[in-house]
Amino acid sequence: MAEEKLPTRAEDFAEWYNQLVVRADLADYAPVRGCMVVKPYGWALWENITSWLDGEFKKTGHVNAAFPTLIPMSFFEKEKEHVEGFAPELAVVTHGGGVELEEKLAVRPTSETIIGHMYSKWVKSWRDLPLLIVQWGSVLRWEMRTKLFLRTTEFYWHEGHTAHVSEEEAKEEMYRILDIYERFCFEEAAIPVLKGTKSETERFAGAQITTSIEAMMWDKRALQSGTSHYFGDNFAKAFEIQFLNKDNKLTFAQTTSWAISSRIIGAMIMVHGDDNGLVLPPRLAPIQAVVVPIFKNDAEKEKVMEVADRIFAELKTAGIRIKMDDRDNVSSGFKFNDWEMRGVPVRVEIGPKDVEKGSVALARRDKPGREGKTFVPQAGLDSAVSDLLADIQASLLKRATEYRDANIHNVEDFEELKQVVQDGWAFSYWCESRECETKVKEEAKATTRNIPFNQPDTEGTCVVCGKPSKRKAYFAKAY
RNA sequence: CGGGGCGUGGCGCAGUCCGGCUAGCGCGCUUGCUUUGGGAGCAAGAGGCCGUAGGUUCGAAUCCUAUCGCCCCGACCA
Known part of the structure; x- marks a missing residue:
């Protein structure tokens, strides 16, 4: 650690954020401008986010598929507003195999066009609908100004693309997804978002209705945290997605699309983080609790580790995502600060005194420093930690909600x-x-x-x- | 694209104005000993053709020209 302390949020919020992302080990700067490397700890967090969402999508009848990264440039011309919206930020492939391409290829900034094209081949009858496909992957937008997680040239997301027989059904889908997003934010990320409809000028390029969830960051700026769009037949007309309805009439499909991106990680950082570092909501934290054994010499180490290993095993059996920090090249104080920087919700400290007394020190991340520390018996620690995790989850949401409403x-x-x-x-x-x-x-x-x-x-x-x-x-x- | 800043061991920087002899410092890293309940100490080490390409000069990290890249602030955006 070159510098030990982060700048405080009040001093310089942007710098606090930049340093925190790197020092919490979530991501690193890539050699290409505006691109990031998501490090294993950050990706583990993303996996927890994606697995919850993926589960909800599957429960509501959606299936996953993969469409290509490269899209013919001409596809973007087919929907007028869409091309106007995205043309300025396209990355374009002009050469392949050493020769100039006949038709330039865009690196997808979003996949409505390629998916629309495919849907036109797949949708022929009302029996083919609804078509409910989700793609997990990354997209590329040549943004002017970038910031890790919040706005990077390449970012990770899921994009849902659905086609329906009627306006009612498509709108229902749009709202159903927005509700899933809302539940995700409240229940998993502990972010009290506000659902609503975007104004005409703020709408997605090519949409008839755009709905969003909006979150308030610590600096009181807003972050659009997820969107769900209703396209009417705009894209169906552009890509000729037509089917014969029950009355044998050729009809344009009604389509939707929706997304939450890796930006949501930025939201979690800026909503819950404090001057000591990251604060992760327990339900999404890659590591929910860390065991820190404390000892002075080999004799103590043996005694302490015996208890620490037992507690580690108990908590693991209880289904808690747990980590043992048995590094012996850094001091305990360093470890405390290190795990606070990384936002681990609960820390279990076990020293020689605890071995004697049959206790452990439990530290909760939402109350940093000594303030959040209590001594509890080793017996029944699994339920004590589970309860504490639930309490932290609830407290984070409560605190963020009060902050939102007060501002x-x-x-x-x-x-x-x-x-x-x-x-x-x-x-x-x-x-x-x-x-x-x-x-x-x-x-x-x-x-x-x-x-x-x-x-x-x-x-x-x-x-x-x-x-x-x-x-x-x-x-x-x-x- | 407009404005600002910066490229020197892994990271952060000093040195550049005013050219000079072995290119420094902090952090990190390695090894050893002492430490460990809120960011440990000492000692010994490893590690750099100074972004790149030309040029000026007896001599260039330093001056000149070109070029590449990154970061920050604005308009755009999930």
């Missing part, structure tokens, strides 16, 4: 909105016009995040122009 302000006045979004979110009536949205963007340097599904019963007036407005929207600075 969302009901604002009715434009001047006030401009102030509020400097350090929080505004929740205001909005007429949903493009003009007012642009004015907010230019004068407040904030964007509409989404229009939540849960709305007050009353109506109001637009925070910008004062016209009567039916719905309120969240306004915030966003990543």
Whole structure:
């Protein structure tokens, strides 16, 4: 460790984040600009995220498949808004095998086009629908400014692509997936996201409706953490996905797509992390508890390790993801700080005194330093640790929810909105016009995040122009 | 693309303005001894054609030219 302490979040949040990602051993910078290497610890976290989501998708009838990385450039021309949205950030392959290609190939930035193309071959009858396919993989977008996990040139995600017989069914699918995303964030990541509909200008390129989940980071900026889109027949028309319905009529399919990316790891870092490092929610943490044996000499080591090994085995049997830190080249104090940096939820410390007393020290990561330490009996430790993990999970969600609610302000006045979004979110009536949205963007340097599904019963007036407005929207600075 | 910064052992930097003799420092790494309940100490080691290519010069990390790359701040975006 070149530097021992992280910058505090208050000092320099961006620098805190940059250092933390590397020092928590989640990822490293790759030799190619804007690309990252996800290290084993970061990937283990990602695997826990993906396995939960994969399980939910399968429960709701989806299947996995793989489509190619390279997409003919002409495919992007077929949907007007889609090409406008993605053309600027495409990486394009111009040569193969040493010769210039007849048709240039795009490295996929998202797969609506190639999948649309394939769906047109596969969908002929209403009996072929719904088609519910998920692809797990990575995509490439030539972003101007990058940041590990939040916005990298290549990023990992799943993209669901579905085709349906009717508008109702497709919209149902969009909302079903958004609900899965919401549950994932609340129950697994302990991030209290807000569900809603994106404004017209914030919509995905080519979508008729974009819904999103939005999360508040520690610095009160918003992070779009997942999206679920309804395309109507836009892509079906562009790629000729047609089928004969029950009335023998040729009909365009209704399609959706949706995604959560490795960016969600960035969200977890920025929502739960503290000045000592990462804080991982127990349900997703690759290591839920670490055993740190403490000893001065070989005689002590023997006694301590006997107990430590037994406890390790007990906790492992109890189904806790556990790690033994028996390194003897670093001090105990170093280990404490090291595991705090890596965000491990629970630490079990066992020293000579504990061996005598039949106790261990339990340290909970959500309360760093000595404050989160208690001494508990060795007997029944498995259930004590399980209970503590559940408690930490609940506390993280509670803390994040209180923080979110304390920093969302009901604002009715434009001047006030401009102030509020400097350090929080505004929740205001909005007429949903493009003009007012642009004015907010230019004068407040904030964007509409989404229009939540849960709305007050009353109506109001637009925070910008004062016209009567039916719905309120969240306004915030966003990543 | 606009603005700023930077390329020197694995990492972080000093040295560059004002050229000079064995290119330093911190961290990490290796070995040994002492340590270990909140980021250990001492000692001995290993490790660098100074981003790349030209040029100026008796002599270049240092000056000149070109080139490549990275990071940060903006517009864009999951």
